[in-house]
Amino acid sequence: xxxxxxxxxxxxxxxxxxxxxxxxxxxxxxxxxxxxxxxxxxxxxxxxxxxxxxxxxxxxxxxxxxxxxxxxxxxxxxxxxxxxxxxxxxxxxxxxxxxxxxxxxxxxxxxxxxxxxxxxxxxxxxxxxxxxxxxxxxxxxxxxxxxxxxxxxxxxxxxxxxxxxxxxxxxxxxxxxxxxxxxxxxxxxxxxxxxxxxxxxxxxxxxxxxxxxxxxxxxxxxxxxxxxxxxxxxxxxxxxxxxxxxxxxxxxxxxxxxxxxxxxxxxxxxxxxxxxxxxxxxxxxxxxxxxxxxxxxxxxxxxxxxxxxxxxxxxxxxxxxxxxxxxxxxxxxxxxxxxxxxxxxxxxxxxxxxxxxxxxxxxxxxxxxxxx
Amino acid sequence: xxxxxxxxxxxxxxxxxxxxxxxxxxxxxxxxxxxxxxxxxxxxxxxxxxxxxxxxxxxxxxxxxxxxxxxxxxxxxxxxxxxxxxxxxxxxxxxxxxxxxxxxxxxxxxxxxxxxxxxxxxxxxxxxxxxxxxxxxxxxxxxxxxxxxxxxxxxxxxxxxxxxxxxxxxxxxxxxxxxxxxxxxxxxxx
Ligand SMILES: Nc1nc2c(ncn2[C@@H]2O[C@H](COP(=O)(O)OP(=O)(O)O)[C@@H](O)[C@H]2O)c(=O)[nH]1
Ligand SMILES: [Mg+2]
Numbered sequence: 001x002x003x004x005x006x007x008x009x010x011x012x013x014x015x016x017x018x019x020x021x022x023x024x025x026x027x028x029x030x031x032x033x034x035x036x037x038x039x040x041x042x043x044x045x046x047x048x049x050x051x052x053x054x055x056x057x058x059x060x061x062x063x064x065x066x067x068x069x070x071x072x073x074x075x076x077x078x079x080x081x082x083x084x085x086x087x088x089x090x091x092x093x094x095x096x097x098x099x100x101x102x103x104x105x106x107x108x109x110x111x112x113x114x115x116x117x118x119x120x121x122x123x124x125x126x127x128x129x130x131x132x133x134x135x136x137x138x139x140x141x142x143x144x145x146x147x148x149x150x151x152x153x154x155x156x157x158x159x160x161x162x163x164x165x166x167x168x169x170x171x172x173x174x175x176x177x178x179x180x181x182x183x184x185x186x187x188x189x190x191x192x193x194x195x196x197x198x199x200x201x202x203x204x205x206x207x208x209x210x211x212x213x214x215x216x217x218x219x220x221x222x223x224x225x226x227x228x229x230x231x232x233x234x235x236x237x238x239x240x241x242x243x244x245x246x247x248x249x250x251x252x253x254x255x256x257x258x259x260x261x262x263x264x265x266x267x268x269x270x271x272x273x274x275x276x277x278x279x280x281x282x283x284x285x286x287x288x289x290x291x292x293x294x295x296x297x298x299x300x301x302x303x304x305x306x307x308x309x310x311x312x313x314x315x316x317x318x319x320x321x322x323x324x325x326x327x328x329x330x331x332x333x334x335x336x337x338x339x340x341x342x343x344x345x346x347x348x349x350x351x352x353x354x355x356x357x358x359x360x361x362x363x364x365x366x367x368x369x370x371x372x
Numbered sequence: 373x374x375x376x377x378x379x380x381x382x383x384x385x386x387x388x389x390x391x392x393x394x395x396x397x398x399x400x401x402x403x404x405x406x407x408x409x410x411x412x413x414x415x416x417x418x419x420x421x422x423x424x425x426x427x428x429x430x431x432x433x434x435x436x437x438x439x440x441x442x443x444x445x446x447x448x449x450x451x452x453x454x455x456x457x458x459x460x461x462x463x464x465x466x467x468x469x470x471x472x473x474x475x476x477x478x479x480x481x482x483x484x485x486x487x488x489x490x491x492x493x494x495x496x497x498x499x500x501x502x503x504x505x506x507x508x509x510x511x512x513x514x515x516x517x518x519x520x521x522x523x524x525x526x527x528x529x530x531x532x533x534x535x536x537x538x539x540x541x542x543x544x545x546x547x548x549x550x551x552x553x554x555x556x557x558x559x560x561x562x
Pocket of ligand 2: 439
């Protein structure tokens, strides 16, 4: 494999929790794949099935590197050990090392018959590409079916509760739910977090319960403490706006899913535009916001008609919803058509004022101004 | 070829000159033209200073970017400038005494253009003064029954200004699709 290629990872026998952790921690250069296609396996050595999985992998793929996660020291030179609890950079470091080792040219032993690769060599080759189509970049599996998440299982839920309390009483609060406290300063509407976005994003993929386990603590560990005497100046360096922070936490907590309270067919709209210049704002956010701001429309329809990535649409809706910007339409307002070519009759009327004759010009301006 | 314009307005110091410079394809000019006809009654040396920039679109098409002159005594120019504009950008300096009132003023003053096209609102200098915050602007818009994007914008940031222009374009037409690269080349050579 070459340096540009993604390293294919398999996590045999793992529960979704561990899969999510790895997904959360690794980026473009890595991909979660099925067992036969993997370059490397990650095994939770503390799981009761660890021994049998290890044996089976070594049987099938004798040269495949194995990364073993464990709370304890292990003495097996053929396993790359990553001690729990680990941080994202710990995992990526280990993976980078493995990738480097694999990138070193390998002598491929040819079997005598028909020039096919030996069992050992084929274990590290990149065949069977077809099967991987179902697996999208960044290790997140392309879902055809809409999935939902419950914000209260994640940091988002605790953060919203803490924001309410803190602004309600006008007191600085320390929220402990994570590896590091989050401090809320309601007067200036800022939060202090000692983590960069990569770390944040990684941790956001974990439900709090799962996180507590990783930290070897019990689940009751969400704590809120008043901090009336904190000297704000000490925190000035890493303060961020409360709304922008919640937006991105919700975006990452959602991981491409809708919050349980919004179904993909509910007619929803944006109460007002989010302040997107200061929020996490991938490419299509502006347009999806405009569609959602124009009038009631179902999430599923935005995906199907405009053809945006469902994950992006759903994450955006989750983020906007965390800030209270999503309104469910209970009335019978006509749905907004996002189809430029042939708007339905009702929509034509509804948006007559705004329906410009100069679509071509607007497109050219858009193309021009979106360039970086 | 097509002549189109996008208007930037707002109080003095809101960042109009800077915003136009951020997205213009040519160094922006500040025209100090003699306003001949309209100012016959006025002193001959009276000039109208307005900001001008341009975006070169494929097929020799241009989007002219105009910033309205700040001085109140030139506000007769505003209607001339605004006529035929594809939309309006209002920039508000958060560091002025009553920025919400400023916004109310400009929304009313350009009501005709806004009603027939769309408006995007950028609140600048929030790094210098945080109050009022963006939600207060949104409340004002709601009272005035206007649906428009309001973003915090630093006029010096091309990204900020570009996002606001994009929001304006998508407000005009939420179904807009950017041109594909090959389409772009075709129309360029057409
Ligand atoms: N600190 C800060 N300065 C800004 C911001 N936006 C614009 N400026 C500056 O504000 C000053 C006034 O901008 P200018 O474009 O001349 O305003 P105009 O009178 O509307 O044309 C310039 O020095 C800009 O660089 C902002 O968001 N923050
Ligand atoms: Mg100026």
